[in-house]
Amino acid sequence: MPDLQTAPALETDKRASRKISLPEILIVEAWCKGCAICAEYCPKHVFIMKDNLPVIVDLQACNRCMLCEMRCPDFALTVR
Ligand code: SF4
Ligand code: SF4
Numbered sequence: 001m002p003d004l005q006t007a008p009a010l011e012t013d014k015r016a017s018r019k020i021s022l023p024e025i026l027i028v029e030a031w032c033k034g035c036a037i038c039a040e041y042c043p044k045h046v047f048i049m050k051d052n053l054p055v056i057v058d059l060q061a062c063n064r065c066m067l068c069e070m071r072c073p074d075f076a077l078t079v080r
Contacts, residue, residue, distance in 0.1 A: 022059055022060065022062070023059070023062050023064050023079050023080065024079070024080050025046070025056055025059065025062070025068075025077065025078070025079050026077070026078045026080070027053070027054060027076060027077050028076045028077075029053055029076075031074045031075065031076035032052075032053055032054070032074060032076040032077075033073075033074055033076075034049070034052030034053060035073065035074075036049050036054070037068075037071045037072060037073065038054050038068035038071060038072055038077055039054050039068075041067045041068060041071045042067060042068050043063075043065065043067065044058065044061040044062055044063055044065075045057075045058060045061065046058050046059060046061055046062050046068070047068070054068075054077070062079070064079060066079055
């Protein structure tokens, strides 16, 4: 089973005291070749590259445009 990076699906919006849903971004590290296409195409700067892997640094900024998933040449990244 390859290693997966996952992010929480739900987070509390403290100002509104309600639950908001966040996307879940899965990265299969064993399939990722570190090309950085996902980070370069993401319009919201959700990722940085570290040790040749994309790392999620701002999940709340994600607008679910799916560009990262569509552009990944190795099907290593899924947004849901
Ligand atoms: S779905 Fe769009 S905004 Fe979200 S991480 Fe991927 S490219 Fe960035
Ligand atoms: S586009 Fe795919 S293969 Fe390239 S760094 Fe991102 S997850 Fe890895």
